Amino acid sequence: MDTDRELALMFKALSAPARITMVQLLKNRSLCVGALAKILGITPGAVSQHLQVLKAVGLVEAEKRGYFMHYGLNVKTLARWKEVLEEFLTAPEALETCKLLKPGGGLCVPVKPDAKNRKS
Numbered sequence: 001m002d003t004d005r006e007l008a009l010m011f012k013a014l015s016a017p018a019r020i021t022m023v024q025l026l027k028n029r030s031l032c033v034g035a036l037a038k039i040l041g042i043t044p045g046a047v048s049q050h051l052q053v054l055k056a057v058g059l060v061e062a063e064k065r066g067y068f069m070h071y072g073l074n075v076k077t078l079a080r081w082k083e084v085l086e087e088f089l090t091a092p093e094a095l096e097t098c099k100l101l102k103p104g105g106g107l108c109v110p111v112k113p114d115a116k117n118r119k120s
Contacts, residue, residue, distance in 0.1 A: 007088055010081055013057045018042060019050050023073065026060065030072035 014020055018040055025031060025039060033051070037044045051071055054060040058077045062069045 003084060003087070006084055009057050010084070013053055013059060016050060016053075018046070019054060022047075022050060022054065023059065026071060026073045030063065030070040032065075032068040032070050034068075036071070 014023070021040060022036060025036065031039075033044045033047045036047045036051075040047065051060055051062075055062065058074055059081070060071050061074045062071055064070075
């Protein structure tokens, strides 16, 4: 999977504050829907919907224990996401200079539109 697509899926999966809180909670131990609902103060149905999003991207795994499903983090996916995010958030040591800058610094040179590409 290409990195840009992977990042977009990660950000989309974590775009809800409740899902971020769930990931934080599941880092410590696996929990059932009822426990997550009580901790988060939302309905079990809402928890299930959030868990489906996290399961769809492979971040959460389910395990049946007795009558209940317990949800925990997929450590392989978590490690991969950490790697991808670290690469994404690491700034280069030196930035490339803008090709639109005048020699010696100064303001950017305005780009003149190509007559062929100009809309009428």
